[in-house]
Amino acid sequence: MKGFFKSTAFKVVVIVSMGIGIIMLCTSFSPERNVFAEALSRTVLPFQKSVQSIINVSTDFYYQFKRKEELAQEIDSLKSEISELRDKIIDYNEIKRENARFAKYYDFKKENNTLKFVPASVVGVDSTGYFQSFTIDKGSDSGISKNDIVITENGAIGCVCAVNAVCSKVKSILSPEVKIGAADIETSESGVISGNTQIAQKNLTRMTFIPAQNSMKAGDIIATTGMSGMYPKNLKIGKVKSIEYDDHESSHYAVIEPFETLKTVRDVFIITDFQGKGSMVIS
Amino acid sequence: MNNVCKIFRYLIYTLEIYMLYSLQQASIFSFSCLGIAPVLVIAGFICISHFENEFTSMAFGILSGFLIDLSFGSVLGANAFILGIMGYILGILFSYYIKANFLSAMFFSSIASLAMTFVNFYIHQFIEGFLFMGLAGESHWNLIGMCAGLASLPVYLFNRSISYLTREKRNETKQS
Structure with a gap:
């Protein structure tokens, strides 16, 4: 145990810990301007940019195909909806015509209520x-x-x-x-x-x-x-x-x-x- | 030649830690389960510790800690100190006591993530008086460990291959 405290490893650990402690103190005293964080950010930023750009290109490419499938499905559903609406329009026009017809004959029948x-x-x-x-x-x-x-x-x-x-x-x-x-x-x-x-x-x-x-x-x-x-x-x-x-x-x-x-x-x-x-x- | 291989290996590890950090921060890789997402740099640092001595492990632990401090917005150096100590201890363990394999990588990644979560929870809850990321950890401790463990597997395989490729073989050393 005594040998450990005299060993090189312990000295390295102590020096590193002191270094980190200094960095923490500097960060605490001047949080607005943090030199160490800025230096670290500068080294990491190129990696982040490159990774994000690759991801953006990949996701755009993927969504291009996915969007095509979605658009095709949307087109099919809209086509069937249009077909249904056209049938409804035909029914509506038929009912409207019949209604108009019956409206005229309703007046006629009111005047001639003996007719069947x-x-x-x-x-x-x-x-x-x-x-x-x-x-x-x-x-x-x-x-x-x-x-x-x-x-x-x-x-x-x-x-x-x-x-x-x-x-x-x-x-x-x-x-x-x-x-x-x-x-x-x-x-x-x-x-x-x-x-x-x-x-x-x-x-x-x-x-x-x-x-x-x-x-x-x-x-x-x-x-x-x-x-x-x-x-x-x-x-x-x-x-x-x-x-x-x-x-x-x-x-x-x-x-x-x-x-x-x-x-x-x-x-x-x-x-x-x-x-x-x-x-x-x-x- | 030995030094060149070592420098090349350390460079690869550094790039690996940076890439894991970038992936962790990238939007598409925000995989989360019930609000829990693995911290990839911890898995990377643990896997590096499997194949390096205590000083190298401590160095990469400190680097990982600094990056975590950068992303989480806490005091720069807090997590670096904790991971540095952890790296030193794990370096000794893997050098002399524990055999390195993917199970140990998964296990220690889970333990390290849980330990980091607990320490940060303790620091921010009791010292600073507010919850940091421990709120999710309070209810999903098992998920934190599981996510970190699963994320470490591909990283372990990569580090193992790098270490074997860049390290000189024992048979050749004995013959020389």
């Missing part, structure tokens, strides 16, 4: 295209029967000519096969709405059997009379475009422009029942 409606959509058009006849997606299962009148918010457009369980065929007022009793609401002069091949392509129909001495004029509104008991009364059809004379039949007729453009019809209502159905009015 069945809504339907056009699912097919007549391949010949002459008279704008079409097929709807409702049939006898929904209460539709033959000769039921078909209307839109703009007025009557035709009647049911053939019925299946789930679909029905509608002939428009442009077709010569359709015959609907109608009258000028201003002059009360009546006739029969029946189409013509010559003017059907122009979205026009005819009102035949009008009196020779008539006071109808262009612009008059034509509506159903309801006298036959097959169709309700006061369903607007169109307006008078002109009064003509038919040489073959030797009678006058009115060219009627329907309020509805039949080429663009998508949604319709079929009147299945009304007050006075089946009862003929004899004046």
